Amino acid sequence: MSPESSPGSAADEGVLADGLDFICLDAQLSEEERAVRDSVARLVHERVLPLIAECFEAGRFPRELVPEFARLGLFGATLHGYGCAGLNAVSYGLICRELERGDSGLRSLVSVQSSLCMYPLDAYGSDAQKQQWLPRLARGEALACFGLTESQGGSDPGAMRTRARRAGEDWILSGSKMWITNAPIADVALIWAQTEQGVRGFLVERGTPGFSAQEIAHKFSLRASSTGALFLDEVRVPAAAILPHALGLKAPLSCLSQARFGIAWGALGAAQACLAEALAHAGERVLFGRPLSHTQAAQIRLAEMVRGLASAQAMALQLARLKDAGTLTPAQISLGKWHSCRVALDIARECRDLLGGAGISLEHATLRHLLNLETVVTYEGTQTVHQLAVGRALTGHAAF
Numbered sequence: 001m002s003p004e005s006s007p008g009s010a011a012d013e014g015v016l017a018d019g020l021d022f023i024c025l026d027a028q029l030s031e032e033e034r035a036v037r038d039s040v041a042r043l044v045h046e047r048v049l050p051l052i053a054e055c056f057e058a059g060r061f062p063r064e065l066v067p068e069f070a071r072l073g074l075f076g077a078t079l080h081g082y083g084c085a086g087l088n089a090v091s092y093g094l095i096c097r098e099l100e101r102g103d104s105g106l107r108s109l110v111s112v113q114s115s116l117c118m119y120p121l122d123a124y125g126s127d128a129q130k131q132q133w134l135p136r137l138a139r140g141e142a143l144a145c146f147g148l149t150e151s152q153g154g155s156d157p158g159a160m161r162t163r164a165r166r167a168g169e170d171w172i173l174s175g176s177k178m179w180i181t182n183a184p185i186a187d188v189a190l191i192w193a194q195t196e197q198g199v200r201g202f203l204v205e206r207g208t209p210g211f212s213a214q215e216i217a218h219k220f221s222l223r224a225s226s227t228g229a230l231f232l233d234e235v236r237v238p239a240a241a242i243l244p245h246a247l248g249l250k251a252p253l254s255c256l257s258q259a260r261f262g263i264a265w266g267a268l269g270a271a272q273a274c275l276a277e278a279l280a281h282a283g284e285r286v287l288f289g290r291p292l293s294h295t296q297a298a299q300i301r302l303a304e305m306v307r308g309l310a311s312a313q314a315m316a317l318q319l320a321r322l323k324d325a326g327t328l329t330p331a332q333i334s335l336g337k338w339h340s341c342r343v344a345l346d347i348a349r350e351c352r353d354l355l356g357g358a359g360i361s362l363e364h365a366t367l368r369h370l371l372n373l374e375t376v377v378t379y380e381g382t383q384t385v386h387q388l389a390v391g392r393a394l395t396g397h398a399a400f
């Protein structure tokens, strides 16, 4: 028997594995991918961690970080041109993971700006729309939001009630959107509306008559992110506001695929932050005369967490490689988003418990991550919706 196949042998004694990268996936990263990972990790360590607990407690979006994220090229990082970094999918995943080690709300900011707003502008926008918005969004001089969900049911966007009708050359939009990240602070909203041609996307600028946003208060999750409702009361926009190449519901769904891919990575950053905190705590906490980490029960619980984390990390990396190869399917993204969120939530709950009473305090990061993950598992498609997407891919039948 080789040393590797004999757990508990002398060869294993004293060997401390990295629980956050147990199967050494980071060793597979290219030099550029590692540089991206390290620069975002540094930003999170130096600028995010010192202020995020206070922001979460106060329910404040740390707007002062936007220029710093922009300087690192985090907005629209995979796009080419317009001042964007042109990075690959693995790098985008790493950006999401490292940001969410800080807080899911800040990863949400980057996901919405990049995947839900800059991606559709690039994929479906006119040249004039791209020139007007992409450089400003990349520089963080403007913020954008993505208005798809409505109060009657986010899982079923095809039932949307927001309507756009022609008025000569212009369009008139009426309806409302609910649970929209960045809505109260966005300079431009991408509003999805039913038209006689099916679902179309419209760029509606802040200050347009009849268009208003309202902050959603009393959130117990993503408190460092601004979330709001949008109201459109006979809002008139010019023909130039419609995304010319976005036709039908598949356009907003394609944006969600981009963002869900990022979440499959991001949620694991939150899980890693919780696991790191629990590992440190278990090593220091002395109960019944020995550190908690020396007990079988704690070790089994930590090992179970690492089992989930390593499998989700491996899946996320493989999905990124498929994305870079151009073969990633929406059902594969559904599997990744669902799996990572499930793993991260389970880890956050276990870590919260291992921290004991201290685990309910904002002095530790774990409860903040746990509360955030309750949103992350819900938005961009709930667990059930992604299970049904995988089920449809397996059987050929939609059971939504």
Ligand SMILES: Cc1cc2nc3c(=O)[nH]c(=O)nc-3n(C[C@H](O)[C@H](O)[C@H](O)COP(=O)(O)OP(=O)(O)OC[C@H]3O[C@@H](n4cnc5c(N)ncnc54)[C@H](O)[C@@H]3O)c2cc1C
Residues within 6 Å of the ligand: 112, 145, 146, 147, 148, 149, 150, 151, 152, 153, 154, 155, 156, 178, 179, 180, 181, 182, 222, 227, 375, 378, 379, 380, 381, 382, 383, 384, 385, 399, 400
């Ligand atoms: C903080 C936050 C930020 C958000 N940001 C944005 C944003 O920027 N833009 C945007 O457009 N949206 C955003 N959302 C909305 C989010 O995408 C929706 O909340 C999500 O899609 C779920 O929709 P819902 O809340 O209406 O729940 P519902 O769709 O009403 O779902 C309720 C329950 O029914 C289950 N369910 C759904 N379908 C089925 C079925 N066929 N069979 C069995 N069970 C089913 C769901 O899994 C869930 O458990 C955000 C949400 C939150 C909380």
